[in-house]
Amino acid sequence: MAAASNFYSIVAGVGAGTGRSVALKFAKTYPIALLSRNPENYEPVVKEINAAGGRAIGVSTDVSSELSVKKAFAEIEREFEGKKLAAAIYNVGGRFVRKPFLELTREEYEAGYQANGIGFYLFAQATLPGLLTSVPDAPHPPSLIITGATASLRGSATMSSFSSGKFALRATGQSLAREFGPQGVHVAHAIIDGVIDIPRTKDWPINGGAPGGKISPDAIADSYWYLHTQPRSHFTQELDVRPYVEKF
């Protein structure tokens, strides 16, 4: 665990799954800020990192609230003063609503966009200036890494809320990749196609209960780190991941 780097990192959307694994992975190299609405989500991870000799802070943040994001980044910049931003990971799932369309309230429909549209807009606005500043001397191309889903590519029945948010997120990610890639910032989008193997999904009978039938969040963290360490002559914009037994 690295407490003393000149660079730091941020992950938004930290719970028991991907966010935790990503935080542990990046914290090996960079001090890290963990954003989550509910402190219960990041506190155990913050402790785990700091106990292991790394440096982590948690900031309670509602990513779809401009004010909340502003306050969070003010705190992060105070905390990591003098350091530059090396990597920012947007891993916000958001409220998952699955309902017949005619029963879906406007608020429920918008929930997908609040989390993955507005939330990502605010996160990208807050992190891109720092990432750009880091381009000349960062050890790896400064990276903005985005967690997508099956629903990023496909609008399934009764999934319009989640899909419209994930489609909007992917559109914005592509747009940023095309604008900021040539400036040296690596914007990458991962399509997570499967159920994550976390305590909450332990008993879900996914893929017939096959061993390895859920996605290891540590493996996702490895893939994000791999993306982050790609040189600028070899940027991956998008990759998919799924368990070997997942139908696709």
Next chain:
Amino acid sequence: MAAASNFYSIVAGVGAGTGRSVALKFAKTYPIALLSRNPENYEPVVKEINAAGGRAIGVSTDVSSELSVKKAFAEIEREFEGKKLAAAIYNVGGRFVRKPFLELTREEYEAGYQANGIGFYLFAQATLPGLLTSVPDAPHPPSLIITGATASLRGSATMSSFSSGKFALRATGQSLAREFGPQGVHVAHAIIDGVIDIPRTKDWPINGGAPGGKISPDAIADSYWYLHTQPRSHFTQELDVRPYVEKF
């Protein structure tokens, strides 16, 4: 022009281009309601249809306002009482903002979603119940037809506002196609890849000024009518259109 059908149709987003042509086309068979924020946009088309012996009304509507949409549909249902809905076309462009991302305000970013996310959600909520009711006796499968764009498939640099809205629209359209298709409602999405040939674009030097280098809005109207008249054993969910000289 048909003033006396038992069915009616609706087009949201009527100006001098696609909306006008679509309205004229569908008005040959069904009375039609034209929605636009600014009455100046639909008034000439309403007159043109009524003068030709058809029946059209215009309703000033802000599609991203729940209240405005409610009022509009109350008026439409009053006006067309006793008739059933045969076709609803969502042709809203929305405010087109093209700007470096870090200069894009939150309001500008959201404009894409307001027009193509929320606007379409409200429109679909208002029209799907009527379309479902028409399934058993409509002459053609009741249709919800959506205008997409190049930006529906690709997030270009500095286009995150428009693209995120058009991606969200496409996601929602796919979701509705998968939910309502099996119930007999045809949800189709057209990717308009090029500049429309309308008075405003007359002098744009598109495709080297080649004749036919801009998309004829009448041809778009024909394609929407073709989609509307497909039988249920042969639904097209998506098609692209572009001028023969357009690079793609």
Next chain:
Amino acid sequence: MAAASNFYSIVAGVGAGTGRSVALKFAKTYPIALLSRNPENYEPVVKEINAAGGRAIGVSTDVSSELSVKKAFAEIEREFEGKKLAAAIYNVGGRFVRKPFLELTREEYEAGYQANGIGFYLFAQATLPGLLTSVPDAPHPPSLIITGATASLRGSATMSSFSSGKFALRATGQSLAREFGPQGVHVAHAIIDGVIDIPRTKDWPINGGAPGGKISPDAIADSYWYLHTQPRSHFTQELDVRPYVEKF
């Protein structure tokens, strides 16, 4: 049925389904040549068209054989001397092999490409010069229309032969659309996603036996005619079609 047009048309791959319906449709406007390996496939259709006052000839052709294709086109040009080519439809299915990959012989693997790669190369080489010649005075943009399948977009397990052929066909179609579109020839690709409703599939329990659960070949023919009659300012390059109850 039109026996006297200055233009003619060609359809390769004629049996009891799409090919027959397409031939009947185009024969209403243009004399037509029907290509099939086995005369039993086209003979009833040729009779049907000629009996109805149209003009059709059948030519026994192996589309993957250069010699056979040459002979066929020599015969067609003799037969329709003085006429120009308005539309060419490539509707070849080919041998459908579905087998575990390690049991698939090289000949079986290649069958997909023979039908949809080489076959289409030879067909396009034979028809594009005529289509180009027709550009200035044809009533509609001369058209090369291609029948694709679900397998054009997706390589399913045990389907590598068929998919690799259909992918190659789509690649070639896109390439030709980009090369010949600007010269006025309309190259379009239809993704037929479902089972065609023909005598052979009558008892297949598709989509739970739902009425309209198989694709009407006449509706496919209508869509090909619609594609053919699009003006050059509005070319569709690709559309999908499926029954309303088809999962996708």
Next chain:
Amino acid sequence: MAAASNFYSIVAGVGAGTGRSVALKFAKTYPIALLSRNPENYEPVVKEINAAGGRAIGVSTDVSSELSVKKAFAEIEREFEGKKLAAAIYNVGGRFVRKPFLELTREEYEAGYQANGIGFYLFAQATLPGLLTSVPDAPHPPSLIITGATASLRGSATMSSFSSGKFALRATGQSLAREFGPQGVHVAHAIIDGVIDIPRTKDWPINGGAPGGKISPDAIADSYWYLHTQPRSHFTQELDVRPYVEKF
């Protein structure tokens, strides 16, 4: 360099670029067989690996010839007797023909499929049985990794030969991923979207000559190794790579 592993690897398509870098990378862990038509292509790489304490053999192979592939694999199996296959990389470019379609000979059109269709069929037939055998005890999921290109996703004008081959390759790769993934073999496809930085392209004015404007072949090798070492609960089927300054 590892000369003593119980596993070996194979790379088909070795020259001065991707193939060489991939060979050097995988040779650090596994003895490796290098396939190329022309021994001049693999000989320097074989020497480089063996000199560094690794173990490599080169086999002159025409991947589109069944006989040649059979002989090559007989030699490889003799050479690596007692070892199991851990990874097989298909990196065959093939003859690149760019020509107006009507000037393209049948032989030229077929060249794309010979290299990327038939060639890959023969390679996959020869390697999958060995990869399957290795599943229970290999250190990483046995892998079949495929080099794609921009042309795998897009049929550009005058590129039908190369595109139809690369589309066919991608179709076959998807089909194998879906058939053999659930059996534990990782089939992955990389879309290389840009010019590789090799001696031959040294003076090509790519991306305005920007530093890092061509793809580092060593970075491609790293990505293939990353793909190979993914656990089965997290298989990437497809990723794209391009230089940060590449337009896409």
